[in-house]
Amino acid sequence: MADHALTVPLRSPLAQYADRLAAATRTSDGAVRLAELPFLTQVDVRLDAKGAAAEAVGLALDLPLPLQPNTVVRAGELTALWLGPDEWLLVAPPGGERDLEGRIREAAGEEPVSVTDVSAQRTTLLVTGPRAHDLLAHGCPLDLHPRAFGSGRCAQTTLGRTQIVLVARDEPRAGFWVLVRSSFAGYLADWLLDAAAEYV
Structure with missing residues (x-):
């Protein structure tokens, strides 16, 4: 008997946020840029x-x-x-x-x-721009100054009361990866969008 299993296209945890993240990037004059890096x-x-x-x-x-x-x-x-x-x-x-x-x-x-x-456990948000440190500092207890948390650093911490893995990227102006559990990704995206409104 033939296998007729349905093939469902992958949908990222933040697929419904793509337009809002892109809009925040367009209106912030480059101060903060937000994007999802799905399926890493x-x-x-x-x-x-x-x-x-x-x-x-x-x-x-x-x-x-x-x-x-x-x-x-x-x-x-x-x-x-x-x-x-x-x-x-x-x-x-x-x-x-x-x-x-x-x-x-x-x-x-x-x-x-x-x-x-653990690929399905988390999704990744990319936070870049000249005010990325300031944005993350609103809700992260770590000292994110480049002297304390510069390129090549990572930490398990919280952001907006959500557990994350935070990575300071090592390329020039590459910003941060924020690895968050898929079930909390929507909450964290809302938090970041709200906090980023200050830089619009």
Whole structure:
């Protein structure tokens, strides 16, 4: 019997906000720009940072796992975020989950490692522009001054009472990634749009 399963197109958690985010960007005179980066590959990796698997995985990915707390390492389109002494989040373009998982498992071999695809758990908001720091500072308890939270930094924190992973991007004027659980994405988008009204 033929399989007649319905194929439903993917819909991002913030699809209904696309026009509002774009409108805020147009009216803010470039002070703040907001956009969703939907469907990024996100793979959570747990292993012993001092064990053989950490080095093997780093070699296989051509990206050493960051060992300094709250730091980011980037190589090409792959980004590794330090989340804890034995935990990292790997972020890559959409659709690379299986390949990334396979490479990590193969590199780790018999060493203990946990590899979990969490791509559907979160979406990513891009916050850029000259006033991006100011906008995020309205609702984030961290010191976001570039001296304290400059490029190549990340943190698990809150923004507008929502748990997020915040990443200071390393390219010039690249702004921030705000990784938020899909179930809270709409609330956070509303909060950002409201807070950004000050810069319109």
